[in-house]
Structure formats: structure tokens, C-alpha cells
Amino acid sequence: MIETRIRFRHLHTFIEVARHNSVGRAAQVMGVTQPAVTKTIRELEDILGKKLLEKEGRGVRITHYGEVFLRHAGASVAAVQNGIDSLSRVNAGPPVRIGALPTVSARIMPLAMQRFLSERTDSPVRIVTGENQVLLEQLRTGTLDLVIGRLAAPEQMSGLRFEYLYPEQVRFIVRSGHPLLTDTHFDFGRLRDYTILMPPVGSVIRPYVDRYLLTHGMAELPHTIETVSDSFGHAFVEETDAVWVISEGVVTRDVAAGRLRPLPVDTSETRGAVGLTTREDAPANASLDILVRIVRDVTRSRAD
Structure with a gap:
């Protein structure tokens, strides 16, 4: 049968020649000689009984038979590559x-x-x-x-x-230029005047925050939003006068870049x-x- 005589090298060589419209360029890409490419193409044409490529100037052009065969050859090579990739995934390490x-x-x-x-x-x-x-x-x-x-x-x-x-400890974070940063002597009670982004009840740092606020006489804050979204926190604090109560690692880069600033309060007791x-x-x-x-x-x- 015809298909038993066609090898992967036939398909690969034909696809590369058709891709570059050049025997010489295909040989360079494949790392073989031009005579080897020409021989392989002739073998494939003999097996199929059809002319797949014709000379055109210094290169070659694909015939109508070649165009039909190219679609199937490309699909066959892709299928083989998918099979190789599947075996590679089977042999991959544990997730x-x-x-x-x-x-x-x-x-x-x-x-x-x-x-x-x-x-x-x-x-x-x-x-x-x-x-x-x-x-x-x-x-x-x-x-x-x-x-x-x-x-x-x-x-x-x-x-x-x-x-x-x-x-790591909790920080009280505001945007650069926030009104609370202009105070010569920071008044912790002024937090009541601003929206506070808080870690939700049940989060691992919430007990640290609650104890800290309680020891500073702030058992309740009138304007709070509970969130675990750092993307929302970044956007909201940069665009408003809100205060973000958050683990310092989340905003390390923003503080270093000067986009955000920690309020001048000692939060070392929130370290965990x-x-x-x-x-x-x-x-x-x-x-x-x-x-x-x-x-x-x-x-x-x-x-x-």
C-alpha cells in the first residue's frame, strides 16, 4: 500500500520545501544537503505518482496536486507532534x-x-x-x-x-500626598474621618488588627470596607483618601516607588x-x- 512506503522524513521535507519555495532554503533549515532534499522529494512523488513541485525561477512552486497533499501532510505531522507532546506530559514530574x-x-x-x-x-x-x-x-x-x-x-x-x-507586620497605608501625612504630630483618632479598608473577619491578620485598634482606643470605625482584593485595594487607595490596613509585603514595591506611604505609627505588635x-x-x-x-x-x- 502507498501509505506504508511514506515516511515521516518525506512529509517533513515536502512541508519545508513548500514553506520556503526553495530546496536550498529547506536544506539549510533541516541541516541536510540539497541533493538529499531533492532525492526525498522525488521518492515521495514516485510513491504518490503525482508531481508535487515544479521549478520556478531560482526556486520552486507547489502544484495543484501538491496543494491538496500539503493539507493532509501538515495535519499528519501535527498529529505526530501532538503524540510526542502527550508522551512528554505523561513522563513529566508530579504536579x-x-x-x-x-x-x-x-x-x-x-x-x-x-x-x-x-x-x-x-x-x-x-x-x-x-x-x-x-x-x-x-x-x-x-x-x-x-x-x-x-x-x-x-x-x-x-x-x-x-x-x-x-x-511580617500590618501597615496602615495611604497614597502619597494624603492629608494624614502632613500632620506634624500624627493623631491616630483622625482615622475615623476616613474610609478604612480592613481585612475581613475570619482572615488570619484580622485578630492582630482588632487588638491593635482596641489598644489605641479605636474599638469601632465608622467607615470601613472589608476586602481581600489587593487589586481593589491598590486602585482605591491610590485614587481616594482611604486608609488601607494590609500586610506590608503586599505594598512593598509601591512604598519603595513612592506611590504609597505607611502612616507614621508603630505596628510592630501586629508582627506574625x-x-x-x-x-x-x-x-x-x-x-x-x-x-x-x-x-x-x-x-x-x-x-x-
Whole structure:
């Protein structure tokens, strides 16, 4: 049968010659000699019993028969490549599914992922950003393999293992040029005059914020918006006089660039531990171990 005599090299060579309208250019691209390309094309034409290419000036042009065959040849080569890619995915490393707080996603993960990809583990990676409690629940159910975030309350850590990375505290953030920045002596009570973006009830940093406000005589604030959206927080604070109560890592770059400013208040008492949380019964995963090592290294480099 005809199809048993056609080889992949026939299809590949024909496609390259047709693509470049040149035997010489196709030979260069494929890294073979021109006579080898010409021989392969003649073999294919002999098998098919049809002329696929004709000389035209210094190059070649595809015939009507060639145009018909090219559509099928291209589809065949694409199908073979899809099969190769499928086998590569089967042989890839185990997936790595990471949950990260917004502060970690902005501060740690970009560089960590660059270094992880350079290791060429071939493991598919999924990164989920969200609220700490939600991420920990996904870790428990096996949807995630690792959570990089704040240390949760003891009752939420059953069956989980925490490794400390670095401390992080809450900041009161405003836009550059905010009226509160002009006060010679900052009056904390003036916060009541402005809209406050607060972490939601149930979020890992909310108890730190509530205790801090209570100790400063601010048990209640009249104008608050609860949000976990850092994109909304950035946009709203830059465009209004709102005050954003947020973990400092989320706004590190904005503060460094001068777009946002922390209010001059000591919030060191809101400092909490950020680290790696995994399941105690998690199966071995070499790719995950590599990522954990990289996150440790990136964290140390950020601290230096």
C-alpha cells in the first residue's frame, strides 16, 4: 500500500520545501544537503505518482496536486507532534500545587518560580492566591500541596506542619500626598474621618488588627470596607483618601516607588510568622521538595 512506503522524513521535507519555495532554503533549515532534499522529494512523488513541485525561477512552486497533499501532510505531522507532546506530559514530574497569600505572591513567588523552572523538573505548576484560612482548607483536602502564608491559630493546625520563614507586620497605608501625612504630630483618632479598608473577619491578620485598634482606643470605625482584593485595594487607595490596613509585603514595591506611604505609627505588635505549611501525611514529592528549598533561599536573599 502507498501509505506504508511514506515516511515521516518525506512529509517533513515536502512541508519545508513548500514553506520556503526553495530546496536550498529547506536544506539549510533541516541541516541536510540539497541533493538529499531533492532525492526525498522525488521518492515521495514516485510513491504518490503525482508531481508535487515544479521549478520556478531560482526556486520552486507547489502544484495543484501538491496543494491538496500539503493539507493532509501538515495535519499528519501535527498529529505526530501532538503524540510526542502527550508522551512528554505523561513522563513529566508530579504536579506542584501552591497556595500563597497575596503578600507572598508579590514578594516571594516571582523569583522563586524563575528558579524553579530553571531546574527543569517538568512538573506542571499551579499557583492559587487567596485568604489564609481558605488555602489551608484546600491543603487539608489535598487540592493544594503547599501553603505559603501566616501561621494559623493552633486549632487550625491539626495534621499540618509549619516551617517559619520570616516575620511580617500590618501597615496602615495611604497614597502619597494624603492629608494624614502632613500632620506634624500624627493623631491616630483622625482615622475615623476616613474610609478604612480592613481585612475581613475570619482572615488570619484580622485578630492582630482588632487588638491593635482596641489598644489605641479605636474599638469601632465608622467607615470601613472589608476586602481581600489587593487589586481593589491598590486602585482605591491610590485614587481616594482611604486608609488601607494590609500586610506590608503586599505594598512593598509601591512604598519603595513612592506611590504609597505607611502612616507614621508603630505596628510592630501586629508582627506574625509567615512560613511553609504542609500536610503531615503528604506523600513524597521531589519537585515540591525542590520548590521548598528554593523558597527558603529566596526568602533569605530578600532578608539580606
